[in-house]
Amino acid sequence: MACKPAASAIRDIIQGRFHGFWKTYGDIPDDEKDAWFGLFEMKCTWNPKYYAQIRRNFHIRASARLSDMLRHVRLRHETAGKRPYWIGEPLMRQLVDYWGSPEFKTKSEKAKKNRASEKGGCIHTGGCISTAEHARRLAKKLGREPYINELHKKTHTYRSGQYVDDRSKICQEEYDRHLSEALSRGCSVDEALTLRAWTKVVGEKKKGRLYGAGNLAGNYRKGVATTLKLTLNAGEGSSRQPKLTPEIRDLITRLTQEQLAAHMQTQQELIHEVVRKQREFLDSQLDTFRQEQGWNMNEQGVGQQSGSRESVRAPPVCDDDADDPYELYGEGEEDDDVDDLEMDD
Numbered sequence: 001m002a003c004k005p006a007a008s009a010i011r012d013i014i015q016g017r018f019h020g021f022w023k024t025y026g027d028i029p030d031d032e033k034d035a036w037f038g039l040f041e042m043k044c045t046w047n048p049k050y051y052a053q054i055r056r057n058f059h060i061r062a063s064a065r066l067s068d069m070l071r072h073v074r075l076r077h078e079t080a081g082k083r084p085y086w087i088g089e090p091l092m093r094q095l096v097d098y099w100g101s102p103e104f105k106t107k108s109e110k111a112k113k114n115r116a117s118e119k120g121g122c123i124h125t126g127g128c129i130s131t132a133e134h135a136r137r138l139a140k141k142l143g144r145e146p147y148i149n150e151l152h153k154k155t156h157t158y159r160s161g162q163y164v165d166d167r168s169k170i171c172q173e174e175y176d177r178h179l180s181e182a183l184s185r186g187c188s189v190d191e192a193l194t195l196r197a198w199t200k201v202v203g204e205k206k207k208g209r210l211y212g213a214g215n216l217a218g219n220y221r222k223g224v225a226t227t228l229k230l231t232l233n234a235g236e237g238s239s240r241q242p243k244l245t246p247e248i249r250d251l252i253t254r255l256t257q258e259q260l261a262a263h264m265q266t267q268q269e270l271i272h273e274v275v276r277k278q279r280e281f282l283d284s285q286l287d288t289f290r291q292e293q294g295w296n297m298n299e300q301g302v303g304q305q306s307g308s309r310e311s312v313r314a315p316p317v318c319d320d321d322a323d324d325p326y327e328l329y330g331e332g333e334e335d336d337d338v339d340d341l342e343m344d345d
Helices: 003-017 030-043 048-080 089-099 102-116 131-142 148-155 166-184 191-202 214-219 246-311 325-329 336-344
Strands: none
Touching: 003 030, 003 048, 030 048, 048 089, 089 102, 131 148, 131 214, 148 166, 148 191, 166 191
């Protein structure tokens, strides 16, 4: 989901769930904040790996949004005496009493002085459009991610090119000087370099704010992030894929091909391993079968030899005392040699 729908979702959640005397976002109980984020999850989608960052940025955005909405409610009540539909009458009376208290007036005066000071000044020409939306429009115009100095210049100069205040002009001049020094050392210009040069001039993020970054400051953490991810704010969620450069597309294609090749190689190795295991198993089964068959054949061979010996007829034994000279050859048989002898007589 893009920036504008996400901001609208936060506004709708605040208007639908504002049912307590909450002067600031810090007054809201933690379980109620969790319920707000749960509703935001139902309205917006994002990459799961950014869950922790999105949850953190949601609370930052919701806090700023609630403060802004309550400020408008207060000013509208002071000028027109009107109450918004999403705040009940009892809660409105409590808020009006608080806004008239010395405690609130002291805090308001202190905040006014901070905004007017050189370090806390916040004059810009961005209007009601968020810094993230300005970054998207500028990226479309430039054909690339805008650098933070370009974004600052876009939101802090009039159409004539004049800066809105001295601080804006001084920051740009100091930034140009730091960037020139970096280029003289052989550094190449990229978003990380421009952001480092910018923070040297304006200082690091303080209380969730980074001068010139607007609502993109939530994407910057010292020592962790070196860019603001201007046109794709992970803290606001996205259901649309970012526009990929040719280099990124080539990198994704190459990595996909490498992963596919590695996957195929792994599958081939697994197939070979399975075939080898099956072959070993079949060989072992065949060896066992052969051994068993050899043992059976040996048993059969011994049995056949014993049976042969039993079936061989014993040779006739001559009995010298026999009365019948033909008994030697069996009953009813004649010997050719005897006949020959009788014929000779």
